[in-house]
Amino acid sequence: MPHDFPQPVDAAEVPRFAGIPSFMRLPIFEDPAQVDIALVGVPWDGGTTNRAGARHGPREVRNQSSLMRKVHHVSRIAPYDLVRVGDLGDAPVNPIDLLDALKRIEGFYRRIHAAGAVPLSVGGDHLVTLPIFRALAAERPIGMVHFDAHSDTNDRYFGDNPYTHGTPFRRAIEEGLLDPRRTVQIGIRGSVYSADDEAFAKECGIRVIHMEEFVALGVEATLAEARRVVGDGPTYVSFDVDVLDPAFAPGTGTPEIGGMTTLQAQHMVRGLQGLNLVGADVVEVSPPFDLGGATALVGATMMFELLCILADALAQRR
Numbered sequence: 001m002p003h004d005f006p007q008p009v010d011a012a013e014v015p016r017f018a019g020i021p022s023f024m025r026l027p028i029f030e031d032p033a034q035v036d037i038a039l040v041g042v043p044w045d046g047g048t049t050n051r052a053g054a055r056h057g058p059r060e061v062r063n064q065s066s067l068m069r070k071v072h073h074v075s076r077i078a079p080y081d082l083v084r085v086g087d088l089g090d091a092p093v094n095p096i097d098l099l100d101a102l103k104r105i106e107g108f109y110r111r112i113h114a115a116g117a118v119p120l121s122v123g124g125d126h127l128v129t130l131p132i133f134r135a136l137a138a139e140r141p142i143g144m145v146h147f148d149a150h151s152d153t154n155d156r157y158f159g160d161n162p163y164t165h166g167t168p169f170r171r172a173i174e175e176g177l178l179d180p181r182r183t184v185q186i187g188i189r190g191s192v193y194s195a196d197d198e199a200f201a202k203e204c205g206i207r208v209i210h211m212e213e214f215v216a217l218g219v220e221a222t223l224a225e226a227r228r229v230v231g232d233g234p235t236y237v238s239f240d241v242d243v244l245d246p247a248f249a250p251g252t253g254t255p256e257i258g259g260m261t262t263l264q265a266q267h268m269v270r271g272l273q274g275l276n277l278v279g280a281d282v283v284e285v286s287p288p289f290d291l292g293g294a295t296a297l298v299g300a301t302m303m304f305e306l307l308c309i310l311a312d313a314l315a316q317r318r
């Protein structure tokens, strides 16, 4: 077992409430070449159309991530023994200029990608996934398993504005970053702007699994369908916490009732083990709307779930 890999601070030596809260209590790195998986915060919510606050997500998820331990209790994956994982800090952002923020975020991820590290990010609103894709998918389009109450494939807001957290995946498809035929959206629900709201997603071939179909299929059949859609090509996992029922994740900008339980979401992410994963994120944790850190704890725990399948994927590729 490689003992020189970065390890979380030992909770038997320094209690979990002490010290500076990095993601998973891991060391902080500036050079992405020193890690295989880069944990990154993107404290930006300039794409939010209604209830802002996800800019505060990374700091609070770092805080709650101090509760995470080192080994997954079901898969027994021990990510810190498989690969080098570190906290790369926050991507640079600009809270008063959307286009400049997108540029800064993309530049940060280009550096990570060029160093050969795989990013696992915490937003921020869902628009942050677009500049991440611009860095990761510049060479070829990627597939995606997308957990969300919303399709995020709308076109324009407030006149002719193309960039909001309701539009990232339409832009990513237009820019050739995301392959819609290798994209599956799971948990979609809630009232929509018009009856043909999903026309774009359907026309370009995205597999949309509404919450009602997820319930009818169950976890295992939904996983089989998701794995069929993305196949063995490069795949990103994007986890919007509003896929969860607000009973489990109230601290988010666009809550929709009738969502997944945390346990269903955990089973879904675990079931993605073995895919050809190239990155993942947890977005839309909004501490100002949270209750006692509950949603940030969900974010941190889903981040650990994602970290385990990412570390396993990297170890398998070696």
Ligand code: MN
Binding pocket: 126, 148, 150, 152, 165, 240, 284
């Ligand atoms: Mn979203």
Ligand code: MN
Binding pocket: 148, 149, 150, 240, 242, 243, 254, 284
């Ligand atoms: Mn959403």
